[in-house]
Amino acid sequence: MRIGVPAEIKESEYRVGLTPEAVREFVAAGHDVSVQTGAGSGINASDQAYIAAGATITGTSAEIFSDSEMIIKVKEPQESEWTRLREGQILFAFLHLAADLAQAKGLLGSGCTAIAYETVTGPDGQGLPLLAPMxxxxxxxxxxxxxxxxxxxxxxxxxxxxxxxxxxxxxxxxxxxxxxxxxxxxxxxxxxxxxxxxxxxxxxxxxxxxxxxxxxxxxxxxxxxxxxxxxxxxxxxxxxxxxxxxxxxxxxxxxxxxxxxxxxxxxxxxxxxxxxxxxxxxxxxxxxxxxxxxxxxxxxxxxxxVPMTSAQALNNATLPYGLALAAEGLGAIMKTPGLRGGLNVHRGQITHPAIATSLGFAATPPEEALSQRAASAPAFALELR
CATH class of the missing domain: 3.40.50.720 (NAD(P)-binding Rossmann-like Domain)
Structure with missing residues (x-):
């Protein structure tokens, strides 16, 4: 899978979606990783460190979003980022959609598949292993x-x-x-x-x-x-x-x-x-x-x-889930209860019931959403509660 790591653009955000150590794991598993130049500067990880880990350095965020099948980042996408997402693309990041209607509409309109770190659960459906370190x-x-x-x-x-x-x-x-x-x-x-x-x-x-x-x-x-x-x-x-x-x-x-x-x-x-x-x-x-x-x-x-501590702790937790998504794509979500819990948006549908309730949308169960073909209606045609 082609994986993209953009530089974070939220104010005072210095973490990075993948550390060089994590990149090396993805490359060893046979995946292509592109990292935006300077993305690791907040954790003192140079472009050269990413190249040594097997990544390709890309000049702009636009190229990262255009060329990648999965985007791995830390904070929720800003408007300039969610407008670049597209149907069939996977976004793996913190989202916090319940308090962000604008972002939710942006993700719904893009048709992407958005998995939120903060709602991914453990193997038994309990706990929040990706949120816990943060x-x-x-x-x-x-x-x-x-x-x-x-x-x-x-x-x-x-x-x-x-x-x-x-x-x-x-x-x-x-x-x-x-x-x-x-x-x-x-x-x-x-x-x-x-x-x-x-x-x-x-x-x-x-x-x-x-x-x-x-x-x-x-x-x-x-x-x-x-x-x-x-x-x-x-x-x-x-x-x-x-x-x-x-x-x-x-x-x-x-x-x-x-x-x-x-x-x-x-x-x-x-x-x-x-x-x-x-x-x-x-x-x-x-x-x-x-x-x-x-x-x-x-x-x-x-x-x-404290981006050096935080990025390492976050990557330690997200790595196995990210590798599963890279290996199997949507199939990993179907097979893994924890990733189904993390699925927030898929092809114009809200799939997490608590988020749907908070935003006033109808929820589509993850299994149902994943079994459907591409949505024919735009996100805003969804029935409001």
Whole structure:
């Protein structure tokens, strides 16, 4: 298969779809890989390193999209990219469609087959193995971001997360006890903060209680518990995930008005629309904004701040799935439950039920969509709910 790796164009995104090590695996399996010149510069991977791995260096993104049967990248395609996708082409990347109607329409109109890293499941249909490493990175970085935002010159309360002898530490509330939330709590506990984790899964809370051995408190996430924890906290980490769907708004505008002035909200869920009612996406160049005296950190690609770590971790997870797609194309999706879970769009149809519900489209089951021939109607002829 002909595989293309374009340079990322989203602001402050320095990761790359394939590292030179991953390229070597695809080439060893008999595939042709084209990499846009400079695509690996953010991870200090030169064009020469890609050539040594067996790739061909291509000058422009337009050539990559035109000549490739499968596009492997990191972040969701921007408008200048989705307009270059075509029917029969596979896109393998993070998409986060539930919060991005424009991109969804663009992918539907292209006729391509789009597989989202964030909804690919494990072999047993459980877990999110391609999202997990980036959730680990984002969870850990969220505490670094919170600590910086709490500093007075950044608009924060002027509190050190871990305190010092004789001075109490900051109170940190983590909303969501999944991978990102657990890693955030781990970092906050390690710095000596007073940490509370809120989740609606009792089995998960039991696991977290055992994991932290009393170093972090756990609470069942009722509305009242969230409100109490948020109003008492100096920093709140939003780490809520419903696979494929838009994130629920757990912190309302009313709660925000009752929070401490200079408190910090870090919204890891911003890719899925954010779990704070007042969130909107920010960038690494301008990561925060102030609303009702509360600092909001809502960077939509948090792991992009550490691209060398993130790109390697992401490639470690995506490689077996990418190799399967390269070897068998759509047949790999039919044979692999995890890839069927990752299928979001195929030939003008939404195939993931949570995404369809979030966007107001009718969903076509993956098996049904894959068994059909090319769609005769454009994406916008799909029946709306």
């Amino acid at each position: 959730s680990e990175v984002a969870g850990r970085l969220s505490i670094e971001a919170a600590g910086a935002a709490l500093q007075s010159h950044n608009g924060g309360r002027g509190i050190l997360l871990g305190g010092v002898p004789g001075v109490p530490p900051a109170k940190v509330a983590v909303l969501g006890g999944g991978v990102a939330g657990t890693q955030a709590a781990r970092m906050a506990v390690g710095l000596g903060a007073d940490v509370t984790i809120l989740d609606r899964s009792l089995p998960r809370l039991r696991l977290l209680d055992e994991l932290f051995q009393g170093r972090a408190k756990t609470r069942f996430a009722t509305v009242a518990a969230i409100e109490e924890a948020v109003c008492a906290a100096d920093a709140i980490i939003g780490a809520v995930l419903i696979p494929g769907a838009a994130a629920p708004k757990l912190v309302t505008k009313q709660m925000l008005r009752e929070m401490k002035k200079g408190a910090v909200l870090v919204d890891i869920s911003i890719d899925q629309g954010g779990c704070f009612e007042t969130s909107h996406p920010t960038t690494h160049a301008h990561p925060t904004f102030l609303k009702d005296g509360v600092v909001h950190y809502c960077v939509a690609n948090i792991p992009g701040a």
